Amino acid sequence: MSRLRIAVLAAGPLLACVSGAAEPFEGTTAGPVGQAGAGIAGAVGIAGSTSVAGTSPVGTAGSQTGVGGSGAIAGSTSTGGSATAGTSSSGGAGGSTTTEKCDYPAWVAKQDYKKGDKVMYMGKAYIANEDNPGYDPVVSTFFWSPYDCEAVMGNGGSGGTGIVMNNGDCVLDKLLPQGETTFHSMFIPPWQGHAEKPLYNYSALCTALKGFGQFANSGNADADKKEIAAFFAHVAKETAFLEQTDEAGQPSSSGDFHGRGAIQLTGQANYQAAGDYLQKNLVGSPGMVSTDAVTNWQTALWFWVVHKNPGTQGTQNCHDAIKAGDFAQTTRIINGGIECPGSDSAKTRAQYYTTNCGLLSVSPGGNLVC
Numbered sequence: 001m002s003r004l005r006i007a008v009l010a011a012g013p014l015l016a017c018v019s020g021a022a023e024p025f026e027g028t029t030a031g032p033v034g035q036a037g038a039g040i041a042g043a044v045g046i047a048g049s050t051s052v053a054g055t056s057p058v059g060t061a062g063s064q065t066g067v068g069g070s071g072a073i074a075g076s077t078s079t080g081g082s083a084t085a086g087t088s089s090s091g092g093a094g095g096s097t098t099t100e101k102c103d104y105p106a107w108v109a110k111q112d113y114k115k116g117d118k119v120m121y122m123g124k125a126y127i128a129n130e131d132n133p134g135y136d137p138v139v140s141t142f143f144w145s146p147y148d149c150e151a152v153m154g155n156g157g158s159g160g161t162g163i164v165m166n167n168g169d170c171v172l173d174k175l176l177p178q179g180e181t182t183f184h185s186m187f188i189p190p191w192q193g194h195a196e197k198p199l200y201n202y203s204a205l206c207t208a209l210k211g212f213g214q215f216a217n218s219g220n221a222d223a224d225k226k227e228i229a230a231f232f233a234h235v236a237k238e239t240a241f242l243e244q245t246d247e248a249g250q251p252s253s254s255g256d257f258h259g260r261g262a263i264q265l266t267g268q269a270n271y272q273a274a275g276d277y278l279q280k281n282l283v284g285s286p287g288m289v290s291t292d293a294v295t296n297w298q299t300a301l302w303f304w305v306v307h308k309n310p311g312t313q314g315t316q317n318c319h320d321a322i323k324a325g326d327f328a329q330t331t332r333i334i335n336g337g338i339e340c341p342g343s344d345s346a347k348t349r350a351q352y353y354t355t356n357c358g359l360l361s362v363s364p365g366g367n368l369v370c
Contacts, residue, residue, distance in 0.1 A: 102149040106198055110134040118147055120198060125149045170206035175216060175225055177360070186232045186356050189241040196242040200235075200262065204293035211278075212301045214319060222362050223323065229356035229364070230322045230330055231304055236352050237345075238264045238334075245290040252290040257283075260290035262300035263334070274302045309333045327353050328370040340370035 100118075107119040107126070111134045118127050119137065126137040127147040137144035176182035180202040187196060209215060215231075216224040239245070239262060246252055247259030247266070259266040265274060268283060275282030278298050282288060288295045308316035312333050315321040321329035331349050332340050339346040350368035357364040 100149045104149075107137055108134060109136070109193075109195060170202070171209050171215075171217065172206065172228065175221065175228055175360070182359060183232075185359055186229075187236055187241040189236075189243075194241060194243065197239075197245050199245050199290065199293050199296050200239070200242040201293050205297045207294050208297035208301055211298065212305050214305050215301060218323065223325075225360040225362040226325070226327075226357065226365070227319070227322045229360055229362070230318075230327050230353050231300075233327075233349055233352035233356050234318075234330065234334055235262045235300065237349050238262065245296075252287040255286065257286055260286065260299075261296040263303045265289050265299045265303065270303070270307070273307065274299045277302050277306060312336060325365045326367045327364065328367045331370040336370055342369055346370050 102120065102125050104118040104120050104125055107121040113119070113128045113132050113134060115128050115130050118125060120126075121137045124137075125147040126144045128143060129145055130143050132140065132143040135143045170179070172183070173179045178185075183202050183205075184196070187200075188194065216227045218224055218227075236242070238259075245260065247264060250256075250258045252260070257266065257268045257271050265271060271282040271286055271289075278295070280288065280295060282295075282299070289299050290296065304318045306317075310316060312329075314332075315324065315326065315329050316333060318330045318333050321327075321333060327350060328340075328346075331346050335345075339349075346369050353368065354364045
């Protein structure tokens with residue numbers, strides 16, 4: 001499928017941001033006060049026949065299996081022996097434990113893998129149970145198993161992916177029917193060969209949300225689900241369903257302020273404001289937005305929850321607009337200067353929102369297209 005990519009410079013405060021074609025890439029560019037048209041679950045324990053291996057941070061689980069190591073998949077157990085990858089020796093003196101870091105290479109579709117190979121996919125670690133030609137680790141559970149490892153936290157630099165372990169306490173889990181599975185179901189595009197970028201992992205989102213307690217947290221479940229549906233609808237539009245990290249394929253390493261990340265943060269003024277709020281030097285290191293997973297989601301949430309577009313008539317903040325049940329206004333805030341009134345692109349955003357509301361069993365309400 002051909003991919004139309006458009007990058008338009010919007011000068012002055014009246015334009016929030018500029019978006020490219022709806023699929024498969026959504027790039028944005030904004031003026032100094034324009035808006036930005038701007039995921040990673042940690043590894044999980046691997047269950048053996050009688051115990052769960054590697055669920056503790058130092059890999060002590062699995063000791064109840066006795067001699068022979070029947071309770072752990074990743075690594076073996078034996079009397080007096082040593083155990084790796086979160087398993088432990090059982091019943092003998094001198095056993096030692098080691099826990100590997102979650103820094104394996106990203107899974108690549110159609111790449112040959114051998115039994116024992118370890119990869120990162122959607123923020124989780126997996127180990128190949130059998131040789132395979134690049135089967136999806138989530139779908140092909142015969143060939144892959146989750147693999148326990150120690151989380152690698154993003155250090156705020158421009159090169160980290162910000163792997164974060166998700167301990168099941170994500171604020172979204174109470175609103176998404178199937179937690180992370182529902183999250184990914186909101187980013188299934190109408191084209192083949194879809195592959196989400198590791199930048200958009202779920203656990204990093206959960207970590208970022210801890211600094212934005214206002215998001216989807218009104219206490220009204222329907223209203224909170226609508227906010228989740230709206231936010232992810234715009235993220236899907238801006239990132240081509242989590243496939244793109246940078247506007248128009250520009251390199252993350254460039255020092256300019258092109259659209260980056262989940263809401264395509266755009267323009268030096270927005271990088272400065274978001275960085276000041278997050279206490280990160282985004283002007284000095286703009287590439288953090290599209291290379292560090294937690295920073296990526298933090299900037300998108302900052303734009304949604306905190307930032308106001310002074311060039312938008314009426315409500316100027318996305319969080320406030322969707323609380324009022326006005327999805328159309330969120331589009332005006334994000335990209336109204338280009339898409340409103342009633343463009344096909346605005347209709348597409350409304351369609352994504354309606355689909356997400358269906359997944360969350362909540363009515364989208366009215367005021368859908370700006």
